[in-house]
Every structure is written in C-alpha cells, then in structure tokens.
Amino acid sequence: MTILAIDTSNNALGVAILENEKVLGEYITNLNKNHSIRIMPAIQTLMNDCERTPSDLTKIVVAKGPGSYTGVRIGVTIAKTLAWTLNIPLVGVSSLEVLASGVGRYFNGLVSPLFDARRGQVYTGLYQFEDGQLVIVEKDSLVMIEDWVEKLKITSTPILFVGNDVELHYNVIHQTMGSQAVFASITEKNPRPSELALLGKNKQGEDIHSFVPNYIRLAEAEAKWLEAKGIK
Amino acid sequence: MKKDQWIMGIETSCDETAVAIIKNGREIVANVVASQIESHKRFGGVVPEIASRHHVEQITIVLEEALLQAGLPIQEVDAIAVTEGPGLVGALLIGVNAAKAIAFAHNLPLVPVHHIAGHIYANRLVTEMQFPLLALVVSGGHTELVFMKEHGYFEVIGETRDDAAGEAFDKVARTLGMPYPGGPHIDRLAHEGVPSIDLPRAWLEEGSYDFSFSGLKSAVINTVHNAEQRGEKIKPEDLAASFQESVIEVLVTKAKKAAIEYGVKQLLLAGGVAANKGLRAALSQAFSNYPEIELVVPPLSLCTDNAAMIAAAGSIMFEKGKRAELSLNANPGLEIEEYNH
Ligand SMILES: [Zn+2]
Numbered sequence: 001m002t003i004l005a006i007d008t009s010n011n012a013l014g015v016a017i018l019e020n021e022k023v024l025g026e027y028i029t030n031l032n033k034n035h036s037i038r039i040m041p042a043i044q045t046l047m048n049d050c051e052r053t054p055s056d057l058t059k060i061v062v063a064k065g066p067g068s069y070t071g072v073r074i075g076v077t078i079a080k081t082l083a084w085t086l087n088i089p090l091v092g093v094s095s096l097e098v099l100a101s102g103v104g105r106y107f108n109g110l111v112s113p114l115f116d117a118r119r120g121q122v123y124t125g126l127y128q129f130e131d132g133q134l135v136i137v138e139k140d141s142l143v144m145i146e147d148w149v150e151k152l153k154i155t156s157t158p159i160l161f162v163g164n165d166v167e168l169h170y171n172v173i174h175q176t177m178g179s180q181a182v183f184a185s186i187t188e189k190n191p192r193p194s195e196l197a198l199l200g201k202n203k204q205g206e207d208i209h210s211f212v213p214n215y216i217r218l219a220e221a222e223a224k225w226l227e228a229k230g231i232k
Numbered sequence: 233m234k235k236d237q238w239i240m241g242i243e244t245s246c247d248e249t250a251v252a253i254i255k256n257g258r259e260i261v262a263n264v265v266a267s268q269i270e271s272h273k274r275f276g277g278v279v280p281e282i283a284s285r286h287h288v289e290q291i292t293i294v295l296e297e298a299l300l301q302a303g304l305p306i307q308e309v310d311a312i313a314v315t316e317g318p319g320l321v322g323a324l325l326i327g328v329n330a331a332k333a334i335a336f337a338h339n340l341p342l343v344p345v346h347h348i349a350g351h352i353y354a355n356r357l358v359t360e361m362q363f364p365l366l367a368l369v370v371s372g373g374h375t376e377l378v379f380m381k382e383h384g385y386f387e388v389i390g391e392t393r394d395d396a397a398g399e400a401f402d403k404v405a406r407t408l409g410m411p412y413p414g415g416p417h418i419d420r421l422a423h424e425g426v427p428s429i430d431l432p433r434a435w436l437e438e439g440s441y442d443f444s445f446s447g448l449k450s451a452v453i454n455t456v457h458n459a460e461q462r463g464e465k466i467k468p469e470d471l472a473a474s475f476q477e478s479v480i481e482v483l484v485t486k487a488k489k490a491a492i493e494y495g496v497k498q499l500l501l502a503g504g505v506a507a508n509k510g511l512r513a514a515l516s517q518a519f520s521n522y523p524e525i526e527l528v529v530p531p532l533s534l535c536t537d538n539a540a541m542i543a544a545a546g547s548i549m550f551e552k553g554k555r556a557e558l559s560l561n562a563n564p565g566l567e568i569e570e571y572n573h
Contacts, residue, residue: 036325040332040558054337069281070322073288077326081333084292085306209293212285219281225274 002052003059004082005197006043008035008075009067009095009213010115011164014193015042017050018201023194024050030164030190035074043078057088061200063191064092065214066123066140067115072213080211089205093196094214096140099162100127101195103188109158110137112148116165120144123216126152134199142216145169149176158182164189239550240298240309240334241543244327245319245347246372247278249290250539251298253309257547258356262301263533263540266290269413276412277402284322291330298539306338313546316344316556317566318373324562332558343546344556346571347537348374349386351502353548354534354541362497362526368487370511371503372398372413375443375483377490378568383548386568389490390441397479398505400445404452404475408468418472419508425469427477429455434482441490448478480514488518491525498526506535 002024007014013035016026027046029038047053062079065072072095083090099113104127114124122145126138152159153176161173162184173181218226236255243250247269253262268286272278299306314331317324335342351374352367366389367378375397377390395403398415405414408421431451434444452475459466491499501515512529519527534541 034561036329037559037561040329040336044336044558054339069284070325073284073322074325074329077288077291077329078333080288080292081295081330082337084295085334085337209296210289212288215285219279219285221275221279221282 001058002056003061003197003201004043004057005061005193005200006039006075006079007063007095007098007191007193007196008039009063009065009072010191012190013038013042014191014196015039015046016193016197017046017052018194018197023197024052026192026194028190028193035071039074039078054082054086057082057086059089059091059200059205061091061093061197063095063098063196065095066142066216067095069213069215072215076211076213080208084208090208090211091200091203091205092211092214093199093203094125094140095191096123096125097127097134097136097199098191098196100125101134101199102192103162103184104134104160105129107160107182109160109182110155111160111162112152114161114163114165114169116168117142120146122148122165122169124148140214140216145172149173153177153180156180160184162188237547238304238309239543239547240312241345241539241541241546242312242314242327242331243347243350243537243539243542244287244291244323245315245317246323246537247272247283247286248537249287249294250537251294252539252543253298253302253304254357254540254543254547257544258360260357260540261304262298263538264294264297264301265538266294273412276406278320280320280322283320284326287323287326291326295330306334309340311341311343311546311550313343313345313543313550315347315350315542316560317563318347319564321562321564324564328560328562332560336558341550342556342558342560343550343554344560345542345545345549346566346568348376348378348502348568349545349571350541352378352380352500353545354502354530354538355500355528356544357534357540358530359528361500364494364496365498365500366487366491366494366496367500367502368483369502370397370483370505372396372402374503375445377441377487379490379494379496384552384554385572388569389494390443390486392443392445394444394446395449397443397445397483398503400449400479401505403449404472407453407456408471415505415508418476419510421469421472422476422510425467425471425473427474428470429466429474431455431474431478433478441486443482443486445479448475476508476510480511483511484514484518487515492522496525498528501527501529502535504536506530507532
C-alpha cells in the first residue's frame with residue numbers, strides 16, 4: 001500500500017508518500033508561488049527521493065477544498081488524472097479536516113481549522129477527536145468570522161484555532177472568546193500532507209469521473225443566474 | 233519500416249474539453265469534444281470560472297472516451313501534446329495539469345502547443361502542407377494572417393488592432409437580439425438577406441495586412457439605433473448580409489493580396505469563423521483564378537476548437553524536438569512568434 005497525497009488547495013503546497021505504517025516522505029511549502037508550476041516537479045522529486053515509481057502507487061488522496069478555486073482545481077485535476085490513468089482508487093478529503101487532524105489529535109476540546117475567504121469571511125468547520133478518530137461536529141462552510149466566534153463562544157468549550165490565516169482574524173477571535181480560544185503554534189499551521197494521506201488511507205475510493213472539488217460556493221455568475229430565475 | 237507515431241492531444245483553452253489521438257501526424261483515430269456551450273448560453277458568453285469547473289468535471293471522461301475510440305493503450309502513445317495558450321488561464325490549467333499527470337504517470341514526452349498553431353495544423357488533417365504557405369486565422373479571439381516558410385515556423389504578417397472578427401460577429405448578433413454564440417446566426421441570416429446597407433471597410437494604411445473591426449461593429453450598432461429613432465425597421469437579414477459582406481471583403485482581399493505577395497503555395501483557412509459559409513464561398517471565388525495557390529478549408533468540425541488539431545501541431549513539434557518540463561504552466565497570453573521552433 002503506497003499512497004500519494006496531494007494538496008494545492010490553499011497557499012501551502014504539500015505532497016506526501018505514505019507506505020503501510022510509515023510516512024516515507026513529505027514535501028511542504030508555505031509560499032505564495034504558483035502551484036501549477038511547482039506541484040508536478042514536487043511530486044516527481046519526492047517520488048524519486050523515495051525511490052518509488054508511479055506504478056508503485058496504490059491510492060491517490062487529494063485535498064478537495066475548500067480553498068482557492070484555481071488552486072484546488074490544480075490538485076484535483078492531477079489527482080483525478082493520475083488515479084484514472086494508473087487505475088487506482090481516488091479519495092478526497094476536506095482541506096479543513098487536514099488542518100484539524102494534525103494538531104487536534106492531542107487537544108481536549110473542539111478544533112476550528114480555517115482559511116480566509118476575504119471580506120470578513122472564513123471557510124471553517126468544527127472537528128473533534130473521539131477515541132482517536134476525527135469526527136465532524138459542524139460541517140465545512142463559509143461564514144462571517146464574527147458570527148462564527150459568537151456561535152463558538154456559546155459552547156463554553158475550549159476551541160483550538162488552526163491555520164496560517166488565523167492571524168488575520170486573531171483580534172476578532174481573541175476579543176470575543178478570550179481564553180476560551182487556543183491558538184496553534186506556527187509549526188502546526190500548515191496543513192500536513194502526511195495527515196491528508198492518513199485521513200484518506202481507510203476511506204473508500206470514489207467515482208473518479210464525477211469527482212469535483214468542494215468549492216462550497218457556487219460560481220458567482222451561476223448564483224446570480226439562479227437568483228434571477230427565483231431559485232434559491 | 234518506420235514505426236507509426238501516435239500523439240494524444242489535449243485542448244481546454246476555452247469552453248470545449250477535448251482529447252484526440254492521431255496517427256503519423258495526419259490520421260485521426262479518436263477525436264472527442266465535450267462542449268459546454270449549453271451551459272454558457274445562459275450567460276450570453278463564456279464565463280471563465282464556470283468553464284474551469286466544467287473542464288474538471290469532463291476531463292477524465294473525455295480522456296477515457298478518446299482512448300476507447302482509438303482502441304489504444306496509453307503506453308503506446310509517443311507523446312502528450314497540450315494547449316499551453318493562449319486562452320482562459322483557469323481553463324488552460326485543467327488541460328495542462330491533466331497532460332502533465334499522464335506524462336508523469338507513463339514517462340511520456342510532453343509537447344506544448346500554441347492554440348493558433350493548432351488551428352493552422354487542423355489543415356494537415358485534410359491535406360499535406362506545402363510551403364511557403366499563408367494561414368488566415370479567424371476566430372472569436374483572433375484574426376491573423378500567419379506566414380509559414382516551413383513546419384513549426386510562424387510569422388504574423390497581419391493581425392487585428394482591436395476586435396477579433398468572431399467577436400464582432402457575436403456583438404452584432406447580440407445587437408440583432410440573437411442568442412450566443414452569434415456567428416452561425418449571422419451567417420444563416422446573411423444568406424436570406426441582401427447586402428443593401430452601406431457599412432464601412434477598414435483597409436487601414438496602404439500595404440498593411442492588419443485588420444480592424446471595431447468601427448464596423450459601431451456602424452452596425454449606430455445603424456440599428458438610428459433606424460429605431462426614426463421609427464423604421466431594418467431587415468435583420470439585410471443588416472447581417474451587409475455586415476458579413478464587409479468583414480468578408482476585407483478578410484478575403486487582404487488574404488489574397490498577401491498570398492500573391494508572399495508567393496505562397498497554399499492558403500489555409502483556420503479558426504472557428506472558418507465555419508462561415510459566406511467566407512468559404514468568397515475565398516474559393518477569389519482564388520479561382522489562381523490555380524498555383526491551393527485553397528485549403530477544413531471541415532467544420534476541425535475549424536472549431538478540438539484536440540485533433542493540437543495533436544496535429546504536436547506531432548510536428550514533437551519531431552522537431554519541442555518538449556515541456558513538468559513545470560509547464562498555462563500561458564494565457566502566449567504569442568505565436570514566441571512559440572517558433
Ligand atoms: Zn480556437
């Protein structure tokens with residue numbers, strides 16, 4: 001069992017190879033640089049360094065969003081095409097779940113991974129570890145950060161915020177929630193591709209042809225068109 | 233005996249997800265096009281974000297269908313040719329990344345293709361190219377006269393300074409209240425009308441092979457507005473015929489002049505607007521007295537965006553040693569002269 005995990009859904013770019021019970025290798029950057037140029041060479045380098053060839057792969061796991069529309073499409077297109085052409089299973093995992101998974105494992109409380117979505121909005125969800133398994137408490141959505149922290153405050157449970165974009169919203173979170181809000185250290189802020197591989201390890205393969213990113217939002221033109229037609 | 237050459241082409245520059253496989257550069261063995269036009273009609277034009285989403289939905293389906301049609305395992309393919317640009321960046325990215333994934337998975341060479349080079353090479357699927365030649369490229373995004381002295385060498389001798397011819401067709405169609413895409417509607421209407429309305433022709437300065445269609449487009453819009461204000465009704469058929477005649481006259485006259493000046497053996501028609509019946513008829517008329525210049529007009533299915541043309545251009549570029557690394561990116565503004573090999 002050799003899993004290739006790919007994440008280009010947000011600013012961090014990640015690739016990992018997980019083989020049986022071992023993470024063979026992991027490549028990660030947190031740079032605002034073009035994913036389309038860098039992802040395939042990153043995959044190739046990691047595979048070469050790990051002395052694995054494409055025919056050794058038994059599964060592809062991809063971060064399916066939410067995130068940058070273009071970014072997530074790059075990873076999903078590569079993952080779909082690789083899985084299809086190598087005739088191996090494809091598994092998609094929430095990009096937020098990947099963030100929550102790394103640091104949340106040893107946290108006694110709820111985890112709110114987040115990516116900034118501009119204009120005061122964030123992509124986030126609520127996760128919790130139960131008996132070593134990551135459980136979704138609140139599914140991924142697009143919310144105003146102000147509304148989100150008000151809602152979390154009522155839980156009276158410690159909330160761990162994780163992600164590189166948390167600092168953009170630090171003031172709002174801290175002012176509303178005070179010590180109820182816990183913040184991950186900088187070494188835990190990147191989504192880890194090895195976590196992505198692990199999360200996908202025991203998941204069933206999905207239909208490759210119909211696999212699409214989880215954009216959360218409709219394309220703007222589509223939303224306006226539906227609105228004009230009176231469909232909500 | 234020389235081994236057969238098999239090239240897979242992938243094209244996603246606008247609103248068609250297309251994959252094709254061709255043999256020895258000229259024979260189509262698979263040609264699959266998934267058009268998104270029905271989806272974009274709602275918006276009166278191609279919406280880039282929606283085009284990108286559809287490409288992701290379609291890409292592996294189209295790839296699989298092409299291999300099935302060809303009855304060829306992917307390992308037998310000699311190279312993957314993909315449209316690098318120009319086009320919509322988000323749309324191009326799907327084809328480019330799918331191509332890179334396949335090339336990586338099977339250790340195959342990757343050949344980047346310029347979209348317009350593809351349109352020109354669609355002609356090689358009809359007949360062998362004879363150099364020097366001139367290509368008249370007319371599409372929604374391009375109006376160019378491209379001179380080729382040999383394979384893989386492109387020199388733009390004239391291009392539009394404002395709107396592409398296809399763009400003018402779409403805008404005029406909209407003015408006449410016709411749905412997107414307007415080109416075919418204008419062509420159909422034009423055949424039912426008479427070119428009785430006086431519209432300008434932009435010849436530009438003496439000796440220039442450049443084009444300009446924005447003045448013509450404005451003249452059409454003004455004609456409609458003025459008639460409305462006077463309470464008159466213009467026959468859309470006549471307006472379409474007059475507009476089309478103006479566009480075609482300029483295109484054909486300049487193409488003919490350039491073909492003679494450059495002493496070419498062939499004039500190739502390329503691009504989506506090449507599907508226009510009026511343009512096809514006018515060109516054959518214009519070149520009927522020049523038997524030394526062969527006029528090549530591809531069938532309609534090869535004029536609009538497809539991947540067979542990308543594979544056809546890719547075949548030549550592959551032979552010429554053109555390769556891309558796995559760092560290949562979409563290049564939405566790629567110039568054909570930067571692409572020369
Ligand atoms: Zn085109």
